[in-house]
Amino acid sequence: MTEILAAACIAILVVMAIALARAFKAPTVYDRILGVNMFGTKTVLFIAASGYLMGRPDFLDIAIVYALINFIGMVAVLRFFEYTSPIE
Amino acid sequence: MSFIFDYYNYWIVVFLMMAGFYIVISANNLVKKIVGLNIFQTSVFMLYISMGKVTGGTAPIVVEGVTQYSNPLPHVLILTAIVVGVATTAVGLSLIVRIKQAYGTVEENEFENKDDAI
Amino acid sequence: MDFLDIVSSMLLLAGVFFGFSGAVGLFRFPDFFTRVHAASVTDSIAAILIIGGLLLQTSFDLNTAKLVFILLFLLVTSPTASHALAKSARHGGLLTLAESSSQDKQESAK
């Protein structure tokens, strides 16, 4: 079972890296926000899976905080994006 | 290989510290300077937490059957440092807002020129 | 490896597969709205499958409740965030591929 969990963790890391690449270089600013959001949700899953991999699953609280802050950050980006003039 | 693993964390810490330092001294925009300061700050946190880690240890919350814990002292120092860090960031950002209202710009070279004119 | 473990690892691997396909979709799809589609749909299904797989690993305790809470939270917030983002993009004047190509045709016809 440990091997499967380790494989899942590594695969989620790869997905996180791809989402990060999208956030680094994006055709429009909305694509960048999309990449950041996807990175956040995959991080939540990574924390949950790695907790079981390391044998200390009682740290799921951190995953909850991640999900929450990710959502609030997203709303804040959308809210204040309308105030600034686009450059692209 | 073990030589690399022994020092890898410290090298990354130095890299991040220098990245933050470079942003602070080379950027003109004050908001970007604040981001640079925060990067610098996080690298210091990373240094402390790296030093507190013990290989084979686990998080310093008592569970039955575990004897090896990581060092809790750096965690305490950094926990409070993060909260104080965001408080100072808030004060810095409010200074930037005031500068924008007073000079109409947040670019360092531009408001320096305006200062000379006054 | 008993039955639950096998089911759990199958769920985990399926979830990882969907997450991966969503990430590929971020790069391969032609316009922003199809990319939102790729990212958000796979986000939801990957969250359900991976957390479902982890749920089978727990004995019934506080961790189970936390995992269910995370799952519900993700299922509520992640589609909402995608919807709000797509709506903002639409109001911000971003066009779909079909619209922008028809606009190109009109301009070349003029």
Place this chain on the structure above:
Amino acid sequence: MAEFIDLVLLAMLALTALRIIFLKDLFAVVMLFGIYSFLSALIFVNLDAVDVAFTEASVGAGISTVLMLVTLAMTGRKEKQSTHSTLLPLFVVLVTGAALIYGTLDMPPFGHPDNPVHQHVAPRYIEESPKEVGLPNMVTSVLASYRGFDTLGETVVVFSALIGVLSLLGVRRKKKKDLESGLETHSVLHVVSKIIIPLVILFALYVQFHGDFGPGGGFQAGVIAAAAFILYALVLGLPKAFAVVGPKFLQWMASFGVLLYASVGLYSMYKGGHFLDYNKLAADPIAGQHYGIIIIELGVGITVFAVMLNIFYAFGSQAERSNVQ
């Protein structure tokens, strides 16, 4: 496996910092800075510092990013081309970096149990604190009990940051017609936020009172509760948030939290102990420690909640004004 995850995450962190240097779009810089905070929190989890990760995820990634976004709404999002040459800063950075890298070679190897850091005071905390204080979470024991005076100082620093921000910006109530929420058309967002805000406040209370046994505590709980109200203010507009908790009330709350903390210290002096000596609070020393830690964590939570929310109000009302004009 933990080493491998560490390797990958640190490499991602370094790449993010590198990308931030070269980006000119400040909006993207702030978003990447949010990712940077998230990644560093993930590394803290991997290095066993769960309490720190909790704080970094909520404070660093949440509040800092939101405050920077509000500031950008007022100052504009394009960084102008730098006029001074980049060669001199690059030279300074390279020389300093080389010196520091040379210095790291003298450091004790990463993670070794015989390192000097783990020799003196840490073993005492690890072995004695569960017996002396009676809490499973050693970080909370050290934070609230052994170094309680230090934490009082930190709480006062957070409080004085509020004073600084308010004296620089101030919170002004606007006429209702001036303030329009940018997200008024997002009906789905309204409904979903109204559903999750009570859950978030419930979770904040859990973090506040479960901090003795798991990761969490006053700092984190205060920030999470503040984040719930920030979400409310973002989605429904500042006037409605002012109607729920007004800025004046928050100023009272912030000072109440600090005074609650300090009064525990004074009460223990009245009982015949030293300042913040919780053993004297009850007949049984362990019970006294429990009472003391719960009350001072509550004081910290109230102060941090009030300060963070009030700072957001101050920035938010400035942004609304500059948007209206």
